[in-house]
Amino acid sequence: MNRSALWRSFRLATWLGWQIESNWTDPFLFAIYSIIKPITGAAILVIMYGVITQGRFEDPMFPYLYLGNAFYIYVGSIMTGVSWAVIDDREHYRTLKYVYVAPIHIPLYLLGRGVARFLTGSIAVVITIAAGVLFLSVPLDFSAIQWGLFLPTLLFGVFMLTMMGLLLAGLTLIMARHEFIIGEVTASALYIFSGAAFPLEVLPPWLRPIGFAMPTTYWLELLRRSLVSDVAQAFPTLSILSNAQLLSILIGLGVLFAALGALIFWFCDRLARERGLIDITTHY
């Protein structure tokens, strides 16, 4: 497939995803998904934290979980977004077979849909963090942000999460019955195992290795460090590792998961053609 075909697969999917996700014409729905939902999620967390710690919001634990939770929005929206593109196109819009018949690169098409989710998800992330800084005194000092670490980490994360989404999209393709839950289940599981809202030490020791094997753990840690360095390093989980070490692990694991995503998608895609699942509908 030539380069222009690859590029247009990605570009058009991003355009389409943006059109679908950013339903600007309905400000009410937009407000619910991009503002109210993330803020509510953060509020629940804040209240629970407040009750459990009896209001110790000055503890480094608070920005740790607040920022982890905010950036975790990306995991949910990008990763599950890619697999939802399969469900949406196949069952809701009934276009998946026409997309498949077209001379485009299907994985890049799905990745494009994931990147669109990154763009719309960013609105929720920014709003959540802004709310934290303004109303909950999350200590975010703009002059101390390490942009050189933050931006590459963020972008690598987008790539990594879309590829992990591709893995789920592959599984979604071949699951004809319970495909709707797979994205949600994975996103919830990763929330626990990525140190999003609490350090991995909280988990029983035999469960911790799962967390250490997930690239999202290192990704969230690096994002926190690049924004508020000392606060994040006050935690034992990964504090023995330098930024450079964390980054190497993140890239290593990220590339591994990306390769896994590509491989599994390729395999599932073939299986779906063999079984005739590209245009199956379960009428949900």
Add this chain to the structure above:
Amino acid sequence: MSIPLAVETHQLGRVYKIRGNRKEKVIRKELVALENVNLEVQQGELFGLLGPNGAGKTTLIKILTTLLAPTSGWARVAGYDVVTQAAKIRPLINMVSGGESSGYGLLTVRENLWMFAQFYGIPSREANQRIERLIEMVGMSDRLHTKSSDLSTGLRQKMNIVRGFLTDPRVLFLDEPTLGLDVGASRDVRRFIRDWMKEDLTRTIVLTTHYMVEADELCDRVAIINRGRVLACDTPAALKQRLQREAHFEIETGSLNGVNISMVESLPGVRKAVLSGAKGMVRLKFTLAEEAALANVINLFTQQGVKILRLTKQEPTLEDVFVDLVGRSMTEEEEGQNAEA
């Protein structure tokens, strides 16, 4: 170099494995959807696949459009193998399934079509020109900027049909394009298909239908397919010709002037005659062993001074061909299959 066939299949077969529900997990059924299908479609042909529900039409279309792998035999489209060279085929084809409404509801008609044109690398300007022309041809010009979710089912289907033609495919696959459309819209779509084929004689369409008239009226050649097997494949005229060992005629007249059925039936070459009609209009239907015997009937009428108002030859329909091949009508065949299922 000779022009490759638009479509070629060799001993093509497809078996579906049917998994039972959870309770009967052990029970696995195999369903033969296609068996030893051999077809050749020439470039420039409007080729029809005619068969009842469950005949395997959609399965065949899905294989030819690279959406489904065959379980035996092989198929080529534009000279390329559907399994090993799928990426070479896709830029050259397009596909439309009727009877369903697809499309991104949040996008307008124009945006939906524009995006699919972009998938094929058609420059924006040209795409927009084509969209406007095709949308006008299906009479939807006033809906160009309507969100597709706001279209009626029929209009959404028309939009989908335009999407198929938009990319000017070398081979276009239409799976029951008029399914679910009303009489007027179906006629529009059939006219649209014919006009499109006339514009460029190298274009090819493979169309499935279970409407006899549609296959008859539209297709250069028709393959009659039932329970996964191709039973016959020829031009509609030639298919019907097979039944024409006997010829059926009908004469309309004001009055028979004393001619009666036994007189007609006693003429050489006449098999059977039936009289019908009301006051002032008599209809005589008769079957001839061979067409040459028609002269005898005409002579009799002329001798008796009967004025023939109309003489028509009753053509057998593709329905008759199907009955001849399968032993029952297409509706009966569908009901029979449903009863078994």
